[in-house]
Amino acid sequence: MGMNFTVQESSALYGLLAETSSDVIIKTDRDGMIVHASPGIRKLGVEPHGDVGPHLLDLVAEQGREAVTRALSSALEGRQGTRWTEFPAVTADARETWFEIRIRPLMEDSAVYGALAVMRSIDERRSLREQLFAATYTDPLTQLTNRAAFISMLEHMIAQGMEGCLAMFSIDFFRTINMKYGQTAGDDVLRVFADLLREMLRSDDIISRIGSERFAVLLPRTTPQQAQAICARVVTTMAELRQKVGDSRLAITASGSVASISESMDSTIERAELALFCAKAKGRNRLEMEKPRRAGV
Template sequence: MWLALATASWSNGVAAIWPCNAVLVAYLLKRPQRAWPLPCAVVFLVCMGTSMAMGRPTPQSPFFAAANIAESAALAWLVRRRCSQRVNLEAVDDLLAFLGAAVSAVTLSATIAALALAATGQAFGPSWLSWFAPDLLGLVIGVPLLLIGLDALRSGVRSGRRRAIEGTASLMLVALVSAIVFLQFSRPLLFLIAPAILFATVRMRGLGAILATLIVVAIGGLGLAWNTGPMAMMHGSASAKVTLLQIFFAVTFLTSLPMAAMLAERDRFSRRLAERERQFRTVVDAVSDVIFQCDAEGRWTYLNPAWETLTGYPVAEELGTSFLTRMVDEDRGPFLERLRGLNDGLFVTMRHQFRFMHASGDHRWGEVQVSRLNDRNGEITGSAGIIVDISDRLALAALAEDGRRRAEQEAQAALLLAATDELTGVASRRAFLAMLDQSLARGEPLAIALFDVDHFKRVNDRHGHAAGDDVLRRIATIAEGCVRDGDMVGRLGGEEFAVLMPGSSLAQAAAVGERLRKACAEALHPPGLTVTVSVGVTAAGPASTSATLLRDADAALYRAKFEGRNCLRMAA
């Protein structure tokens, strides 16, 4: 601020740079928007005092303070709106968005200030420019300096002793060159500034660009105040000299910081690339299969550590040798024949099994999947692929075949077991329904009967599940004794059974069902246990299906239950 006031007082109120608003903008960008009013109010009062200290009339001070606050708040709001929540001015996109927002915000504040001055009779254009240039320069230098510097301090930059010495030396070089350029009278040496700043930018990236520019601004401002350096050699008013110096500062900044942003982007890309390469190497080294690459002559150029596990030979000894070295002689011919087709473009990928020599002297089996590598002109440059040890797989092939045969036998046994109800010994639900479907498919007349044990839950509740199981087994035995030859008794689930009667009419099926019902009612059971069944009977029609037959029989069974149990009902 002292430098700004000094140059302003020397140049009839025209400051070379006004960095004060940059502090407020940097603070606002680090704080949530709801916390902005208090610092803006404090800075408003400070700006009024600063304006009066510069000799401005008291009525104008509130307008200048309001212009500064509007500029800072507008810039912070625009940057937040256009950039991510965390502004990174070392990223090219964020930097460009910041520069555009800075121009817009300073245009607003310069217009407010110029209108206030125009009310006192001063020309609008010169007043607008005298506000716009130093404010914009202060923002584009000050805000990046504060944000990048604070981020560097917060993240605890560890540059190492050598980098720290190089950075300090580059900034000292900038200071020395700036002093030579701006604090002497004899030579116009402005062209020396750019190489010095670019050197600091290359060594320290964004922080170096900003610190170097700040050094140039500080020493250049001193030269302007002391009337030394290139500005003292030119003819013109103080305002013209200030304007020229501002243009020089702006060009210097706009040359160095974007370059720093691009270098930082390159650094981030290099770090991401190195990290991805490290991750790739970690994954490749952890893979149990061999991953390889060969040149056009068939020499190994890359082998992952799995090679040593597979063959027993160190990778370092194998690189540069032929891929045929460890292959059994008898297998080389067929492999080269297949490989010739790959090289001739008959196919893009080949898979081949071969034997290779292990370091222990044993022969082992491997399977290679290899792809051809081409250059831009389609010429072959080598090959790459994977090798898998299949020795154990081939050794287990015979055992797998035996296992397959055993599995088939067990599957047949399982099918037989699935066709029989485990508890009662009659057909299972699946077997019964399959036989019903087959009988319907043949188109022969048939009937079915559904029956279940009345009040079976009471049997389980009063006499236990073991007694209930005995009842189900007894009912199944009675049913098989009551049906005709060729009929099938099946258990559909729980206490529900069914009888399939091929070639039977509805009347014949009802006779079988009634015989079964009476036999169950008259059967002897343990003392205190009475068992009856309800029966529903139906016969197939021309359009009958398994589902419709079971539905009709179930409806008849439901009627038998509803009408008193221990009875038989035929489907309507």
């Protein structure tokens, strides 16, 4: 597949972008079949020579097909594409490689006879973006999501009217553990509890560390009775574990609470925190449900 452009194609290419060596330039026919491509297409396992090559969509992994199909269809209908579309590509080594693509129509006498596309790798940019997301929304000690992520997800659930419950947990006497055995021992306790939550909760449940020794769990589509059963097992199992702290193995306990996700974010958090306070006031190592509101209150 050589790189011979008509005057109209060269003009379209110039308007698309200032070409760089890392870009892949692709020309398709009216059906979306690749008829010309720049040498950069080799990274996708396609040789830039021969007759009509694969279809443009054959370069796109399944999860990106819908978005690229829309962009290609729009161009072949004569619309000038101005947006970049991100997608994972099918590569020769089967490794997931992310690109962005922009597609514009090729026209002669007001008739579309193909499309011109520019693809560029965005792996590095996506990696940096994912690292930034992780740094912004992940607790580095436990690798759970942090309070900022928890707030955003709870706000989303309430805005969407999703039913479910919010559970809160707090490691009992955590400050005493830190003072007596040191911060390293305290960090070990937090990691053990985080791992316990991952193991005991369901795949749909969202676990966050929201404070020094405090954790929150969003349980979508869960009734208070279901949440109570799930969270009670967490509290009981934590008390049965013997966690190595310093030279000793101690039974570390946690207190928990459950509240329905309803009304507003502030109301939901307030009711869960009040129930957690009650669990601690009643002796810790227990789970408390939010108190039902009296009519008219």
